[in-house]
Amino acid sequence: xxxxxxxxxxxxxxxxKKITLECSQTMGHDKMYWYQQDPGMELHLIHYSYGVxxxxxxDLSSESTVxxxxxxxxxxxxxxxxxxxxxxxxxxxxxxxxxNEQFFGxxxxxxxx
Amino acid sequence: RKEVEQDPGPFNVPEGATVAFNCxxxxxxxxxxxxxxxxxxxxxxxxxxVYSSGNEDGRFTAQLNRASQYISLLIRDSKLxxxxxxxxxxxxxxxxxxxxxxxxxxILTVHP
Numbered sequence: 001x002x003x004x005x006x007x008x009x010x011x012x013x014x015x016x017k018k019i020t021l022e023c024s025q026t027m028g029h030d031k032m033y034w035y036q037q038d039p040g041m042e043l044h045l046i047h048y049s050y051g052v053x054x055x056x057x058x059d060l061s062s063e064s065t066v067x068x069x070x071x072x073x074x075x076x077x078x079x080x081x082x083x084x085x086x087x088x089x090x091x092x093x094x095x096x097x098x099x100n101e102q103f104f105g106x107x108x109x110x111x112x113x
Numbered sequence: 114r115k116e117v118e119q120d121p122g123p124f125n126v127p128e129g130a131t132v133a134f135n136c137x138x139x140x141x142x143x144x145x146x147x148x149x150x151x152x153x154x155x156x157x158x159x160x161x162x163v164y165s166s167g168n169e170d171g172r173f174t175a176q177l178n179r180a181s182q183y184i185s186l187l188i189r190d191s192k193l194x195x196x197x198x199x200x201x202x203x204x205x206x207x208x209x210x211x212x213x214x215x216x217x218x219x220i221l222t223v224h225p
Binding site: 031033039041042043045048050058088090094100101102103104105106107109 | 144145147154155156157158159162200204211212213215216217218
């Protein structure tokens, strides 16, 4: 089992609130990723990081932001939540060069009312 | 054209059946390939890596054809517990180092 954790698992919040989704991994992986997935749909990469102080936007435009101050921690923040942000957010990490398998956390299911 | 394309199914098969999924990818420079499994409302989990000419792991066999740019997954002696969505995943390497591209998934339902 991969040691990657996400909190909260479920979040229901009102429009306009600021939220932070937490993601932590204990595997010492340099690379970390955030994906967004709607029910029955494909995963879309929204942010990634190749190490501390490295963050990049993914293939799908997102109003969220991320930070990577510590290797093990990659939080995602929405400054002002909207109903269009309702989705599942999945965090993943991967290890040394040459090992591109990604391991996923359990996800955060976000509902914005 | 999508970078990674899969037949979305659904595939409905009886227990014990053999089922095969195919996947095509568009970037000939792609370097590594994977099959992931995703259960309903859960996170994707790595099923198999496909690095060279193919992999076998118990009832599961993955094949890679670089010339035709397709990957396949064969499941023998299907079990009820194999019901899930199977995701074909490609790493393009180069400047996309570490990033994976996911197919839309193939839904498998195994029935008694």
